[in-house]
Amino acid sequence: MTCRHLKIIVSEEPIILYKYLRFGDGARAVLRDSTIKFTSPVEFNDPFDSRVELLLEGSDKDWKKFFNRAISEYSHKKMSPAKRMISASRLARKAQSDEALNGKSFVDYVNDFGVLCLSEVNDDILMWSHYADSHQGICIGFRASPTDYYFRRALPVNYADEYPNITLFDDNDKRMEATLLTKSNHWKYEKEWRIVEHQEGAGIHPYPEEMLACVILGLNFPQECREEIINMLASKHRKVEILEAKMCERKFAIEITSIPNQ
Numbered sequence: 621m622t623c624r625h626l627k628i629i630v631s632e633e634p635i636i637l638y639k640y641l642r643f644g645d646g647a648r649a650v651l652r653d654s655t656i657k658f659t660s661p662v663e664f665n666d667p668f669d670s671r672v673e674l675l676l677e678g679s680d681k682d683w684k685k686f687f688n689r690a691i692s693e694y695s696h697k698k699m700s701p702a703k704r705m706i707s708a709s710r711l712a713r714k715a716q717s718d719e720a721l722n723g724k725s726f727v728d729y730v731n732d733f734g735v736l737c738l739s740e741v742n743d744d745i746l747m748w749s750h751y752a753d754s755h756q757g758i759c760i761g762f763r764a765s766p767t768d769y770y771f772r773r774a775l776p777v778n779y780a781d782e783y784p785n786i787t788l789f790d791d792n793d794k795r796m797e798a799t800l801l802t803k804s805n806h807w808k809y810e811k812e813w814r815i816v817e818h819q820e821g822a823g824i825h826p827y828p829e830e831m832l833a834c835v836i837l838g839l840n841f842p843q844e845c846r847e848e849i850i851n852m853l854a855s856k857h858r859k860v861e862i863l864e865a866k867m868c869e870r871k872f873a874i875e876i877t878s879i880p881n882q
Contacts, residue, residue, distance in 0.1 A: 634740040636761045636833050637771055637813055640751035643758050643845060650760055651852045654829040658734025658815075660822040661800065668804055730799050734817035734825070738762070738774055741811050742836055743874040748865065752838050755865070758849075761834040762827070764813075770828050774813040779805045834861040836876055 639656070641647040649655050661669065739747065748755045764771040775797070778784075784798040800816055817825065835849060841864070853860045865874045 634813070635763070635765050637738040637740060637764045637774055638742045638836075639736075639738055639760045639762070640747050641757050641760065642751075642753035643756065643841070647758055647760070648852070649824070651832070651835065651849070653826075654832070655824050655826050656736060657824050658736050658817045658820070658822050660731055661733065661735060662731045663822075666803065666807070730796060732821055733796075733800070734820060734822035735800060736774075736815040736817070738771070738813045738815070739811055740813060743865070743876055744809060745872065745874060747810060748838055748874065755839040756841055757838050758841065759836040759838070759865075760832070761836070763831045763833045768828075768831055770831050771815070774815045775801055777807075777810075777812040777814060778802045779808040781805055829856060830858050832856065832858075832860050834863055837862070837864040837879075839865050839867055839874070 639650070641650070646657060741747070742759050742761065748757075748759070751757070752759060762771045764774060766772060778801055780802055781804075784802045786795045786798050796816065796818075801814060803812070835853065837846065837849070849862065853862065862879050863876050864879050866877050868875055
């Protein structure tokens with residue numbers, strides 16, 4: 621099995637990252653309570669997301685290091701040296717099983733992480749349609765400049781034609797990056813960035829209120845909900861800009877404009 625070369629597209633670092641949302645309880649919590657949902661990879665809408673190919677190629681030195689590490693994992697247990705060797709061999713066989721070959725074992729591991737998916741663009745027609753309730757929702761902007769740490773943690777997603785390769789000898793950070801930060805080229809229009817939460821995992825987590833930069837109302841955002849947005853943001857300690865999406869006159873495009881008399 622030979623190593624494949626990935627076709628990778630990486631965007632430059634953005635100053636603001638965006639989250640498209642339906643205007644429901646989740647979006648209200650983001651604006652009102654400064655909390656946001658980190659999703660388990662098992663809930664992703666793309667079944668190809670987080671899939672990898674495990675390569676078993678390695679030097680004698682790599683395999684020796686792997687076995688020594690496997691044996692040391694059993695050293696604290698009350699086992700004879702022979703039993704530790706047997707257990708390490710079982711681990712090696714498991715690593716070469718069909719389940720490991722298709723990357724399932726490591727995918728099960730990363731499913732415990734929480735992932736926040738963001739975008740560097742706020743005017744993509746498809747994203748407004750898919751993630752913002754057919755343009756009836758909102759797009760929230762968060763500060764991600766070098767001085768604003770929370771969203772500055774986001775890493776760009778790589779887009780490729782084939783699954784990324786990992787090996788038994790890669791460290792967990794490298795395997796995590798390949799698994800959670802690689803998607804099919806079909807999705808490259810999203811220009812996605814992700815924050816991976818290792819410790820807290822999936823769930824609703826707070827974010828610093830001052831990181832909220834702006835809220836963009838969709839083309840079809842209900843008129844009766846505008847006042848609710850304005851009132852929620854009025855209580856913030858820092859001004860949050862309210863914008864709206866407008867349909868361009870002569871092309872299939874959206875422009876983002878300020879709301880008059882805001």
